Amino acid sequence: MPKPPPPDSPFWKVFGVMTKLNTAAFRATRGKVGGRFGKADILLLHHVGAKSGKSRVAPLIYLPDGDDLVLVASKGGSDRHPGWFxxxxxxxxxxxELRGxxxxxxxRVATDEERERYWPRLVAIYKPYDDYQGYTQRRIPLVVLEPRV
Incomplete structure (x- = not known):
């Protein structure tokens, strides 16, 4: 199995540009463009840099589960967790941001029981997740976004 590109590679620079374009298209069309990737729905996750304090936005694949939204904390199979995590x-x-x-x-990080329930559903909507898990010895966490009360 091929290794993922290193963090400072041209791949990740292009990925950053594509992320900005996707975010702009998503917002301009209220999710009609940039709101899906294959079979998967996309959301825009707002987060603040833990070290920098800067606001950031990341378009991410998610799995709806009732009112909860489930994300995979993998950086394309990299052995490190992504910054948003x-x-x-x-x-x-x-x-x-969802469509409009x-x-x-x-x-919060999913429990072991939730992970067992969600993982097959996530792989069904985006098959590379299974490959990502094969790139690393660590267990890729799943993040559950619950409505804030």
Whole structure:
């Protein structure tokens, strides 16, 4: 199995540009463009840099589960967690943008039982998640975004 690109590779620079374009298209069309990736729905996750304090937005695949939204904390199979995961650990209360709607949410890591229930459903909507897990010895966490009360 091929290794993922290193964090400073041109791949991740292009990925950053594509992320900005997707975010702009998503907002301009209220999710009609940039709101799906294959079979998967996309949301815009707002988070604040744990070290920088800067506001950031990340378009991410999610799995709806009732009022909860489930995310996979993997950086394309990299052996490190993505920045948004670390930021949510530092500040779990945040907002997401769905198609034409903003929600305040609270992030938490899924329990083992939830992970067992969600993982097959996540792989069904985005098959590379299964490959990502094969790239690393660590267990990729799942993040549950619950409505903030």
């Amino acid at each position: 670390h930021n949510l650990r530092a500040n779990p209360d945040t907002e997401v 709607e903003r929600r305040r949410v609270h992030a």
